[in-house]
């Protein structure tokens with residue numbers, strides 16, 4: 280996982296910015312939680328679990344095309360075609 284420093288925009292793989300030494304611990308914790316939620320969502324989608332609450336929490340941390348893809352898939356599996364189409368439009372707008 281790489282974290283872009285909000286101070287100097289350097290890419291980092293450690294909780295301390297390699298360039299300006301900013302403490303990135305909280306950003307790493309947020310991204311770690313988000314990655315956990317995305318993995319749990321994939322597991323839920325493959326096994327019929329409740330995926331939407333986990334997608335919502337992951338999006339509250341940081342929305343992106345990855346969460347939109349999972350939301351579209353969850354909507355398709357639930358028969359919510361309008362929701363899937365809306366997520367697909369979001370994905371296309373970010374590419």
Ligand SMILES: [Zn+2]
Pocket residue numbers: 284285286287288289296297298299300301
């Ligand atoms: Zn920095």
